[in-house]
Amino acid sequence: MSNLLRTINNLTYHRFDINDQDEFKQISKLIAIHLSEPYSIYVYWYFLNNWPQYCYTVKNDKSVIIGVIISKIEPHREVRMRGYIGMLVIDPEYRKMGIASNLVKLTIENMTQDNVDEIMLETEVINEGALKLYESFGFLRTKRLYRYYLNTHDAYRLILPLTDKAHTRIAFLPQLPQEQVT
């Protein structure tokens, strides 16, 4: 088992293996079934292909993926580095066991090492589970987005600030060095 990061409660946490077709299929399935928003396959292919190092999976003892988190890091308006958590899904049978928390922590730790200024995500206003999870880590609701999701619910934009840049308005920040922007 390559890419193994850690084992917690008999479940193994891995970095996504871009060369493993089966992993991609399993992830697609998990997302398609359990996320309310219909994502086109291109959306997560885009994430996985460009930032495979920010996708983590959790497997059970039969090596079946039962949880996944997909993220990316990009400069935001060329002034700060922004981590973005795109998707997080846990198989319903494995929920409320702290798995999502572990995946989010893993992601934040790695992003912190890569010096991101903030981590951002969106979630539906009615998704109590996700809100509770992220807010317990310090994410703040910075914006409410009107009917953001196709099923007509509003969403919150959540941000976890990690450096001073995270709370300085864009107009007052210097440009990032060129090598970080490109």
Add this chain to the structure above:
Amino acid sequence: MGLCKFIDFVLHIAKNLLYEEEDITTRNMNLDFLSGISPQFLIQEINEVIEWIIVNEVDQANVIIAQLKVVSNLMKIEATILATPIQFLNKDDNISLNLNFYTEGISQVGQLQNVEYDESVIPEGAFSKFIQLDMENKNIPLELNDVPLDTALTYIKAIFETVERFIREANEINSINQLQDYLEYNINYPIDTFSVFSRGLFQLFFIRDDKSIFGSLEYNLTNLSTELIENLVGKNTIVLNNLESSLSQLKDSTRNDLMSRYVGVLQDMEGGIYHNLTVFGCNPCRQQQLISKGLVIWDTLQVGWESFEVDLHQSYGIGDEFATGEVSISVTSYIYYTKIKMMMQLLLNGFELELYKPFEIYLILWYGDYLAQNLVDHLQNRVTRIIIGKIEHLETVIPKRIKKLKAGVKKEQLKELNKYNHEVILPQLTATLNYNQDYLTKSYQTLLTLLRANMKYLATLSKIGLIDFTKGPSHSLTSLEHLYYLRLKPWSSIGVPNFPTYQNYQQIITATLPERDNRSTLFRCLELLASSKSGLATCRKEYEIILGYIKRDTRNFVSNSKVNEWYHEFISSIDVLEENIGLLSKLISQNKDDLSKINKEYKIKVDKGVHRYIPNLSVVPK
């Protein structure tokens, strides 16, 4: 065909007046929704069809006719919305508009709501996924949304009602204060009851392509801007009225330089005002984003105008003065007022959108208190002094000048002006002064008292350990300092009023922690609650006075103003707070020997309050 045409109009609105995230799907799969045909043509067609139906005694004619008429009336919205002659700020007799088709539409929809349909005979798949694939369409074919008929009819009825109301009320606007009242309380405040179509339509109706207001021939952005400014700081603002003639004594090159600077700052001002006018019809989430963006715009405006007004006075002695003779920077003062008002709105609207976690509530109220205090000070001091300075100028400076002049044309001209000033301008200045003092300042002062009373209640909750504002999220991976600055980020770039630091805030919340022993805590809690109660009693009295003022004053509020609801909601929030305080007082007296017992059995429940600015934190059993 009529429906197609209406869809065409809806698409036009969605594409041109709404933002992409709003809930109208604008992809049209390359279908032509009769964009080349005028609604009038189709309305005429429908009329002919109706005649044909009547002549031929068609089965269920009344239902079909009602349906056709609803469609026809929907098209009439497009056909008439820009042509409706609104009497905006026209103080002559109000000419009432013919808006009958809206009321007809309402009753026709009502008629259709009473009809039972046999939905089993409606052909299925009339717009199948197959067709979606076949047409020019980049998106994944979707099942069509199944909107129940009654929902659709209710929605259409609401369109007729809302649009008829905002047109009719716009036609009644006779003063700038009424315009502001209309925009703030009859458009903005109930905006979440507007359908997305009505919101977009309002934008189209309010500011036209040529930047005229409600299509008025007299009012465009430029003169409306002057009116808005002088509505706060009074008429006769020197920099806004014929500045060029005030500059006539100067050297050509100096004058030209000043004039080009002037044109620049005026354009910036119009830009800022335009930005703010587009906020009213937006959905509440978008409004916040626009206000946040607006803060940067208005802060920049303030810097530009302040330097312009100060330079003009310092170098050339031109500009309004206080009665004491110092420069009073009228326009800058309007900008500052507007800016603080926006800062407060952005902050306090966050409750309604449920942006704040319980641990942040004290921070928000504290900052709100700070802003409200600044606003009240500004209105009571600078703005009042500006107007008094203008009055002084007209009452004493000009008459003195007349006395000094020798008889002649110049003296006569000045006498004429003096007469006009006394008959027209002075009464206007006095009216502005009175409105500012009796309504505007009072309203903010009372809000300030209310925020403070609420903070004292929250501080008591903290003293007995029901909440802790010094602690953030349970597993926080960042510092409270970062969270503080992130929360206040939209305000962080504002120079004046001073942006409070985290250290300032620390001192404030530390003071809400329990005292060193039970007795001191008890004592402090009783003190806080008593003070909160007395603050609330003052607020209640003041809000009654404000409501009385609104009732008596017909010139500054539109006749069906929802401003009444706004203040009644404040009063209801006071009721709720008083109830909460009553309960808490009881718990405290029951547990006065050991207050720590309370938080073992009770916890705090946070809900939206009655008034959007006053969240409800109640104490409930665990």
